[in-house]
Amino acid sequence: MLDVNLSVTLWPSFPHFSRFAHDPRISSIRLNSAMMNMVELDEELDKIANMRLDMPLYYDIKGRQLRVTEWIKNDNYLDIRLNHAIEVDTPTPVLFKAGADVALLHEVSEDGKRLKFLGGPKYLVKEGESLHIRDESLKVFGDQFTPIELEKIHKVRDAGFKHWFLSYVQSQEDVDEFRKLVGDDVEVMLKIEDKRGLDYVKHTFVKTPNTCLCLARGDMYVELERPHEILNATRLLIQKDPDALCGSRLLLSTITDPVPSCADWNELAWIADIGYKNMMLCDELCLKEELLSRAVNAFQAFKESYEGGTQLPTNVSAVGLKPQIRVLPRTKVPAPPLIATPVAKAASSIFDKGWAWIGGKARSV
Numbered sequence: 001m002l003d004v005n006l007s008v009t010l011w012p013s014f015p016h017f018s019r020f021a022h023d024p025r026i027s028s029i030r031l032n033s034a035m036m037n038m039v040e041l042d043e044e045l046d047k048i049a050n051m052r053l054d055m056p057l058y059y060d061i062k063g064r065q066l067r068v069t070e071w072i073k074n075d076n077y078l079d080i081r082l083n084h085a086i087e088v089d090t091p092t093p094v095l096f097k098a099g100a101d102v103a104l105l106h107e108v109s110e111d112g113k114r115l116k117f118l119g120g121p122k123y124l125v126k127e128g129e130s131l132h133i134r135d136e137s138l139k140v141f142g143d144q145f146t147p148i149e150l151e152k153i154h155k156v157r158d159a160g161f162k163h164w165f166l167s168y169v170q171s172q173e174d175v176d177e178f179r180k181l182v183g184d185d186v187e188v189m190l191k192i193e194d195k196r197g198l199d200y201v202k203h204t205f206v207k208t209p210n211t212c213l214c215l216a217r218g219d220m221y222v223e224l225e226r227p228h229e230i231l232n233a234t235r236l237l238i239q240k241d242p243d244a245l246c247g248s249r250l251l252l253s254t255i256t257d258p259v260p261s262c263a264d265w266n267e268l269a270w271i272a273d274i275g276y277k278n279m280m281l282c283d284e285l286c287l288k289e290e291l292l293s294r295a296v297n298a299f300q301a302f303k304e305s306y307e308g309g310t311q312l313p314t315n316v317s318a319v320g321l322k323p324q325i326r327v328l329p330r331t332k333v334p335a336p337p338l339i340a341t342p343v344a345k346a347a348s349s350i351f352d353k354g355w356a357w358i359g360g361k362a363r364s365v
Contacts, residue, residue, distance in 0.1 A: 002303045003310040004272055007058075007245070007280040008292065012047035016289035021055055025300050028056040030165060032283060033152060034067065035128035041152060045159045058189065059156045060165035063144045063174060065193070065219070068129050078103050078120035085112030085141040088133055095132040096121050099222035105133070112141060132222045144174055153181050165189045165214065170196040172204050175211070184210070189245060191216040194223040198233055201240050213241040218248035218282055238275040246271050247280035251295045255284060260298050268302050272309030 005027035010017050020026055033041065048057065064084065072079040086108065094105045094117070101121040108115055145153065162185075166178050169190040178188065192201055193216045201213060215237045221230050237244040250268065253261035271279065285295050 001312045002272060002306050002308075003277055003312045004303055005278050006296065006299050006303075007247075007278070008296075009281070009283050009286045012044055012051065014287075016292065019289070020292060020296070021051075021053055023296065025296055026055065027278075028058055028163070030058045030060055030280065032060045034060075034062060034130070035126075038148070038151065038155075041155060045155065049159065056163045057161065058163040058165050059161050060167060060191075061145075061153055061156075061178070062149055062167050063178075064140055064168040064170060066131050066133065066140065068125060068127050068131065071125055071127055072114075076119075077106075078115075078117040078125060080115050080125060081110070082113050082115065083146050086133070087112055087137075087139040087141070088135055089137040091118065092133060092135040092137075095134070095222055096125060096129065097123060098218055099132065130219065132219070134223065134225060144177055150181075157182055162186045163189075165191055167191045167216070168193050168197065168219075169200065170194070171200055186210065187212070189214040191247075192233075192237060193219040195225075198236065201236060205240055207241050212278075213237045213244040214280075215244065215246050216248060217246070221249060234271070235274055242275065243278065244276065245278040245280055246276045248282040250279055250281055251285065251298055252282070254294045254298060255291060258294065265302065268299070269306055269308055272306065275310070277310060 006025065007028045007030055008020060008026055009030045009032050010020060011031060021029060031044070036044070066086065067083045068080050069083050070081040072081070088105070088108065090105055090108060092105050093102050094115070095102050101123050103117040103119065103121040106116055106118045164178075164182060164186060166175070166188055169175060169192060175188070175190060182188070187210045189212050190205075191214045192198060197220075205213070215234060217230065217234075220233060221227065224230060224233070234246065237246075250271075251260050251264050253264050268279075279299075281292070281295055281299075284291075286292050
């Protein structure tokens with residue numbers, strides 16, 4: 001069996017939280033606070049306090065990432081305020097929706113916190129959403145953490161959390177500042193999400209106990225000037241940290257198709273082959289139970305059948321962040337009925353209904 005662990009992103013208020021929080025195929029759960037206000041956070045922390053969970057929960061705190069704090073109603077153009085003050089040459093394109101949408105920034109005012117655009121993007125921009133400005137003239141001012149993020153840190157720390165993600169890490173100073181707030185005894189995953197973060201990893205980062213790198217590909221892929229640069233970024237992090245986590249943009253074909261694409265299978269294999277033992281699914285896959293079930297089943301099939309990467313010793317399962325894996329008996333079970341071609345349709349029920357195609361036999365997982 002392949003020595004690789006899978007993490008997901010959930011909140012206790014999700015109807016499918018309990019199911020996956022006790023799923024032995026999952027090693028940890030990330031809590032993403034990007035779109036959550038203080039009242040909602042309090043409610044989630046109360047739910048967690050009344051749960052008995054063995055699985056580690058990682059709280060993802062937002063640092064220097066640019067996010068929308070206010071959408072100002074205007075029928076003619078997009079008008080927003082940001083969490084951090086900026087300076088940038090205009091006009092310049094601004095990317096939204098993980099790079100799927102764009103608008104042309106026309107004016108920066110109010111000491112760098114208000115942005116006005118020529119027209120607007122195709123889709124509605126909401127408070128809490130991130131945006132990306134790739135122009136080299138961009139400067140981001142102010143403290144790493146806004147007052148709201150500081151309040152969230154204190155609340156989550158006081159709730160007893162010992163596992164964290166720190167977003168948009170760009171320097172050792174960012175890490176040291178966060179450590180002063182949460183302590184040296186907690187585990188911190190440093191999310192590397194842009195070119196400055198990659199420079200930090202390449203020239204400054206030193207592996208220390210309780211600190212790991214996370215390749216946050218959701219934003220990284222948008223931030224890089226040329227898409228193919230994601231390949232060298234992926235190699236860089238695992239070379240600097242053997243415990244690094246590769247996150248997001250995995251198994252994305254399962255959002256629309258019942259069976260992962262050939263490219264998705266090959267990508268999982270390549271990531272494992274270059275040394276990654278920790279991977280994490282993106283938020284979109286985790287929002288719906290059906291999609292998450294499909295992706296987890298597919299990942300487990302990959303884990304049990306792929307012969308590359310780093311293999312676990314026979315009959316040995318990982319512990320801690322590498323949980324005990326439920327090994328099922330290899331009994332013969334009937335394969336799901338075939339549907340019409342193409343192949344993807346023929347196998348459409350395999351992952352949706354909890355089957356894994358292992359060694360030529362369909363097994364329920």
